Amino acid sequence: MAFRFNFSIENESDEPDAGDKSESQLGSLAGSRQAADAEAACSPRLAAPKHQDATPKKQCCLKAAKEHDIPKDVNQVLENKVVEAVSGLHYVNMSVVEMTLLDGSHGEDIVSKSVASHSDLIPGVYEGGMKIWECTFDLIDYFSETEMQFTNKTVLDLGCGAGLLGIVALRGKAKKVHFQDYNSTVIDEITLPNTVANCILDGNETGSRDDRKTSKPPSKRLKKAKCLPDLLTKCRFFSGEWSAVSQLLLSSSKPFSKYDLILTSETIYNPDYYSALHDTLSQLLDKNGRVYLASKAHYFGVGGGVYLFEKFIEERNVFRTNTVKIIDEGLKRFIIEIAFNISS
Numbered sequence: 001m002a003f004r005f006n007f008s009i010e011n012e013s014d015e016p017d018a019g020d021k022s023e024s025q026l027g028s029l030a031g032s033r034q035a036a037d038a039e040a041a042c043s044p045r046l047a048a049p050k051h052q053d054a055t056p057k058k059q060c061c062l063k064a065a066k067e068h069d070i071p072k073d074v075n076q077v078l079e080n081k082v083v084e085a086v087s088g089l090h091y092v093n094m095s096v097v098e099m100t101l102l103d104g105s106h107g108e109d110i111v112s113k114s115v116a117s118h119s120d121l122i123p124g125v126y127e128g129g130m131k132i133w134e135c136t137f138d139l140i141d142y143f144s145e146t147e148m149q150f151t152n153k154t155v156l157d158l159g160c161g162a163g164l165l166g167i168v169a170l171r172g173k174a175k176k177v178h179f180q181d182y183n184s185t186v187i188d189e190i191t192l193p194n195t196v197a198n199c200i201l202d203g204n205e206t207g208s209r210d211d212r213k214t215s216k217p218p219s220k221r222l223k224k225a226k227c228l229p230d231l232l233t234k235c236r237f238f239s240g241e242w243s244a245v246s247q248l249l250l251s252s253s254k255p256f257s258k259y260d261l262i263l264t265s266e267t268i269y270n271p272d273y274y275s276a277l278h279d280t281l282s283q284l285l286d287k288n289g290r291v292y293l294a295s296k297a298h299y300f301g302v303g304g305g306v307y308l309f310e311k312f313i314e315e316r317n318v319f320r321t322n323t324v325k326i327i328d329e330g331l332k333r334f335i336i337e338i339a340f341n342i343s344s
């Protein structure tokens, strides 16, 4: 099943165009990565927008926030799922999930809507969480290269989709890991199953670039969990629009401590969301905390990107940003570290 952005309804074709080629070259960080990530990572195909308008538009009908309970019998989360592995991380085959959801059995019906609109993103309806986007792997590489310490940290994987960033933190002995995605279907059908798979599978491999050279057959290693795995007790799962999720967390009767680390990949494509994203970061990040944000330089057809978001942050004057890594192959990608301004 082919998914793509659909910002132009003209020249509609299932064949990649010239722009597609440069995007699809993004996965070529290493030979291993090409093989492993080509299957896992989403390379959105973009066309020029039919009507490009720089003015941010208000989104209507944004999704309410909800916390997703972890089922007592976690094995049921993996029923009808095919589990694969990349970089020592386990994840459910998303095409299989999409097939099972095509009957509209999940209330949001995002798969049918996505297919019908030929788009990986339907603003306010479906925000792309059914794919693993390539900047996720950039951030995982960065954590591995810098030996990022997660021990005893409270971590939020913001706009998590598959949740691989949170899972890496969980395996790195984080104290708590919270996952947030816009779509409840993504949390139920992808994020939670991935987290369960990584919690109940043996081994403690964390994903490094070298691991990708040997993609292991994972499903053979799946064991039935007899009780809630310890790792899973550190996790909470949320769906909904960013402002609504912040509200839910801050007003909840459950104790909430701000995050030491907020990890977020490919979440700044739409400038309309910058205000909500910025406020969410400022409300949920601990005063000494850090955000690690991975993004493409620019999202053609959507309008967002690193430069625009940095400018937005600068104007708000709450955070400072520091570019910690540039990946200069194909379309440029960045990893940005964000921390509170000393003055704020």
Ligand SMILES: C[S@@+](CC[C@H](N)C(=O)[O-])C[C@H]1O[C@@H](n2cnc3c(N)ncnc32)[C@H](O)[C@@H]1O
Binding pocket: 127, 128, 129, 130, 131, 132, 133, 134, 135, 136, 158, 159, 160, 161, 162, 180, 181, 182, 183, 240, 241, 242, 243, 264, 265, 266, 267, 273, 276
């Ligand atoms: C392109 S996907 C990236 C998914 C994942 N981080 C990855 O790299 O594979 C963007 C994610 O950002 C989240 N997102 C985007 N806009 C949002 C909004 N306004 N409120 C809440 N979540 C949003 C969605 O959950 C979506 O999964």
